[in-house]
Structures are given as C-alpha cells and as structure tokens.
Amino acid sequence: MSVLLLAALTIPGGIATVLVAARRRRAFAIGLAAAAASIVVAASIGAEDTVPLAGAVIGGSDGLRTITLAWAISTFLFGLMDGLLGDGPSVLGPSLVGLGLGALGLSAADAGIGFVVLTAAAVVAAVLPLVMVRGGPMAAPGLGLHTLRPVVGAGALTIVAVVWGASPVGPFSAGALPGIADPALERSLGLALLVVAGAVAVRLGAIPFHAWSARFTEALPGSAVPPLLAWGAGAFALVALGWVDVTITPAGASLGAERDLIAIVAIASIVLGGIAAVIHDDIEHVLAYAIVQDAGIALLSFATLGDAAVAAGRDWIVAAMAVTSGLAAWVLVTRATFRTNRRADLRGWARRSPILGAALVVVLAAAVGLPGMAAFGARGTIIDLAAPGALGVLVLIFALAPVVFLGRLLLTGVDAMSGPVREAARADVHIRGGRADGWADDPSPLRVAVAVVQTNRHALAAAAAVLAALIGLGVAVGGLGSTVVGGGSGQEPGASPSGINGGP
C-alpha cells in the first residue's frame, strides 16, 4: 500500500508543481511538501507491502525501500538546492512525477508494466525541465527532440522484447523447456538479449549512444540530470536486468557471440568514458562522462548471466544512481557558487568553500569505494565475470578512473585561488557572533530567519550537496545486499521484474 501512497502523493504533487511553476514560491512549497511526505512514505515500504491492483500485483520489498527512500531524499534535496540557488521549480515537478512512476514501475510484477511506466517517467523528466536549458528558447526544441527520441526508442525496444517473451514463440511457450537447446529458440533468445541490452545502452547513454545524454548534461543544471540519467535510467536498467534474469537465463543458452558483443560495447564505454572524463575540463562534461562510464559497468552485467552477475549488477546500478546524484549536486552548487564550469577557473574552490570540498571528498569515496563496500565488490565481480584475466585487470584499472578525474578536481580545489573563486563572496558562510547572519528590513524573527537563509543560500545549498553525496556513499556501502534475492515473481509469461519487487 505504501507504494501506491507514494505514487498518489508524488504524481499529483509533481503535476501541481508544474502547473503553478510561474508562481515560484507556491510551486516550491507544493513540491517540497510532496517530496518531504514522500520520504516518510518511502521509509515505510516493506516486504509485506503487496497489493493486487487492476489485475496485477504491486509489491514492496526492502530493496525497493532502499531505492525509493534514496530517490525521494535526492528529489527533496535537489528541489531545495534549486530553490536556494534561484533556479525555478521546473525540475522539481517532473522529478516528483518520475519518482512516483518509477516506484510503480519497479514494484510491478510484470516487466511490461515496468517498461511502459518508466518510459513515461523518462519522457516527462526529459522534456519538461528544458525551460531551464542554457541557451533559452532557441535551444530548447532541438535539445528536446534529441532527448525524446532515444528515450522513446529504448522504451519501444523493451516493450517489443516483452511482447516476444510472452508470445507463443517466446521461452515461456509450452514447447520451450528450460535447458533444452532449440536452435531457433536460441537465436531468438540471443536477439532478445541484444535488443534489451541495446535499449539499456541507449537509455543509460553508453557509448556509442552517449551523445544525447552528454548534450543533456551539459545544457541543463545538475538538478535535471538525476531524474533522467541516474534514478530513471537506473530503474529502467533494473527492470531490464530482472527481465533478462527471468526470461533469457533459465533457457540455459550459451549466447557467446551476443554476450561478447555486449561486453565490447560495455568495455568501450568504461574505457572511453573514463578517458573522456579525465581529459575534459568542464565539470558538466566530467559528470556526463562519469555517467557514460557507470553505464558501461551496468551494461557489462548483461554480458554475464547468472545469479552472481545479476546480484552484482543490481548493487552496482543502485550505487551508481546514488553516487551520480551526489556528483550532480556538487556540479550544480559549484557552478552556481563560482559562476564558472571550467577547472582552470575553479582553482582554490575547496579552500573557498570547504563544505563543497567535503561534498566532493564524499563523492570520491563513494565512486571509488573500498573493499567491503557493496559497490566496490559489485564492480569487481561484474568485470571479473565478464572479462576474466588480464583484460579484466585492465578494464578494472579504467573503471577506477574516478580516482583521477575526481581527484584532479579536488587537487584543483586546494590550489591557489583563481580570480572568479576569490571574488565569490557568496561561497562564504556569513557568521556574526557565532551565529549565521542575515540582513532584514525589520527585526521580526521570521524576517531575520528568511534573511539568514537568503544571505547564506549558497552555503546551505552546499550543505544539501553534502547530504546528497552522503546518500550516495550510504547506498554504495550497503547496496541492495541480500534483500533482492528471491524478490521476483518469476516464472509467469512476461513476469519479471526488477528483482526488487515483492511479486505475487
């Protein structure tokens, strides 16, 4: 019931926020209230939370609680940051709608429902925030079309795959028994695997389908990135991984060539994404190519089917979603604080704003990880299973590129301050007499409180970025763990799932 309540809160709340967007304060009030309430509801999702709805089953689980809770907190924090930094509520509304539809899509026991609903969420999250695009009304339509097409294409491909799976020629038909090698069925399974993995590559922005996601990331504020390219894309990948686990894996087909092809695309994303993130100077580009690299590792889990790979894939996808949100928060606040996105102009940023420095340190810790952390183990497992031996070691080295590109940004932060950083007085916390300070036209406590917030809004946004990074670190440490095991319903035609739903 909690999942339905979450959807009932966030979808109307998001629509209301979009409808009153021209009245910023009212829109933020509605959106932040809905986001805050969604945190409480998401925290109450449990494994026993299974509800039959319109002929299907909406099921909760501990894994679903982890994802929706982190997603809801992220939505609230980005809404808060947008409000503090003077950006409009144009991201908050679509983010709330995406949260509600995403929770429904992840909790449905049928992959068809999941793909349809998550594609709807992605369409909303891809287009409606474009009012904030850099370049304004001249750039918005073109960027919108370039973003809409891959989202629709990925959704269409996965729905077609689900249709095939449930058809008489799919693996669930009476003639197709698990473990029996039927050449025609094996060819179909290989094609279906390629279709779904291709859709995931497009949706996540893996190389060679990365152009749209890179353009979106560099053209919009950081707050618009997580709903589409972190949480939304991750949820899509989770449902796809669950569908492959239920539909393709049990047939026992080897599918060597298909897996090799997926592995090549995935490794290209890991290697080239890492290199691109290292050589680019714009922090938005670093974010974009960090997403490309994470997408490569997620895609690699489709190249090795089996329980270990699926469990590691789920852990990695969830961790990557949360860590990307933390990095996007840092990018958003850093650009707004120092009014520049170039590394050369950001020298000394961490000395000017230690809070932002703390945020990037946490992001770095979560992105790289340590032995014992779920994300660290998942990355190693996926690469080891897909590319054993020397190639695996090489890929793992490239997969640790965040050490270089995030570490380089940190080193830039402790360098001597550049002009734009030195002049950014807004980065400071205004303190007088040991208390945060502000200026108001009258001394009433409410006015003073508002003035304190307004005067210290960049510092408060930086604190929110630290919280977003901590959420990423928490998810990277814990992952989904054993909570996903046995989550899916399983064996009915087309049923699937993300593996984090409760199932019937």
Added chain:
Amino acid sequence: MNPIQTGLALLVTAGAVTAISARERRTALVGLAVALGLSPFLGEPLPQMSTLASRVVGAALAAYLLRAVVERARTTPARGPQLPGGSRIGWPAEALIAAAAWVVAVELAAELATLALGDSSAPATGVIGMLTPAAVAAAAGLASIVVAIVPTFGGRDAMRTTTGSLVLIQGILLFQVGIAGPPGDLEQLGGVVLILALATAGAWLIGAEGRRSRLEAGREPAEDWAGECGTGTADGPRAPLDDPARSSAPRGGTP
C-alpha cells in the same frame, strides 16, 4: 473473421497513415485521434469497461493537448524549413507500406496461432479466415509501427516527431494485443500514462518551437519565456550565470 474488428483495424491503420502523411496539421491530428481512440476496441476479449473508457479518454485528451497547442503555434522546422509538412513520400506510398505490414502481420499471427494450438498441420483457412481479432490487431499494430518509425526518429519538427512517437507506441501496444494476447488492466493504464506523457511533452515542444519561430521573427521578447515558465527569480527572469547583477552580496537593512 470478425467484420467489426476488421473494419476497426482498417480505420486505425487509415488514421495512422493520415497522422503520419498529412501535410495539414489539423488533418494529421484527426488521423491521430482516430488511431488512438479506436485501438482500445481491437483484440479479444475487450478490456473491462472502466479500462476501455480510460484508454479512450486518454486518447482524446492526448489529441486535445496537441490540438490546443497547434492552434497557437505557427512553427518553422529547424531542418528543411522550405519543405512541406507531412510525409516526404506521400500518403499513397505510406498506405502501401501499411498494406505490406498487414500482409506480414496476418501471416505471422496465423503461424503463431498454429504454434499456440500445438498443431503444425492445421489446415489453412483462407485469407478471410485468417482475419481473426488477434490477427487484425497485430496487423494494425505492425502497420502503425512501420509507418511511424521514420517520423519518430527522423522527424524535422516537434509535431511530426510527437505524432510519430504516439503512433509508434500505440502500434506496439496494439501489436502486443495481437501477438501476446491482451495485456492486463494495469498495463493498459500504464499505456494511457505513456500516451499522455508523450502528448504533454510533444505539446510542450511544439509550443517551444512556436516560441522560437516568433523570437526569430522578432515578435516576442525573450524574457517572457523565463517569466512564464517560472525559471526566473522572484524579482524577474533568471539572469545569466555570468551576470554580475546576480550577486548574493548582502543588502542593506536591519541585521
């Protein structure tokens, strides 16, 4: 053969072809409304009345959303502004492509029906006998998919891309009815949500294209964009990031 279902499937296909190929935007919208509004009635068994009503209302709302914005937005495509709207190859060619898709889908549905029955030696029942409700749903779906692929992924403007996307998704959902049987009610409602999301996004993009055209013609100040969309600050439109006026320096007043 079910003559009503076959007639409806032909109408859905005609609507899809019209939506894709019409040069006049209102004509395209009529075709889109027909395709979206009639497709819920294809397949056997039909969904529950409440689900059916939701799908029809969703289709009508999607078409209305686009109509409302097309009325106001006079746009020029960014790519190929000198070219006429609609299909480059014309409606007869699109109709022939749809007809070919019908042939393929009906044959496919017949083969799948044979497989589902588990009797590969089932006798052919003739062309008319092959037009089962599942076959005509699959045929209308595949025809919609085939004619919609080019405008969805290669459309010159927002209107054509949106129309193509809606016809494509509607076609896939219809193809599912014919090939894998009618989806559950929740999945059908999910389809309504997707259609509405696409229509909303498309309407927004068509409106944005119209605004860009007016800006290029110098008929509208750029500030209206930020103000209407709520991207500005409380004091007005959001200033560019490098604007020194957008400073957070403390104002004078009582501490």
